[in-house]
Amino acid sequence: MPVVQITLLKGRSIEQKRKVAARVTDALVEDAGAKREAITVTFVEVTKEDYASGGTLLADR
Secondary structure, eight states: OOEEEEEEESOOOHHHHHHHHHHHHHHHHHHHOOOGGGOEEEEEEEOGGGOEETTEEGGGO
């Protein structure tokens, strides 16, 4: 039951998310022997105000 959570900045299209979900799923099936129907991929979208790296909000860069 692999669960993959992908956090990224808002702005990706639904088609981009479809492609990413498919590729991540394919990788787990092919390389980890997971069952396709058991894989869950979730996307968490954040704004630049909600994401910090190195102690600095991306909005402040």
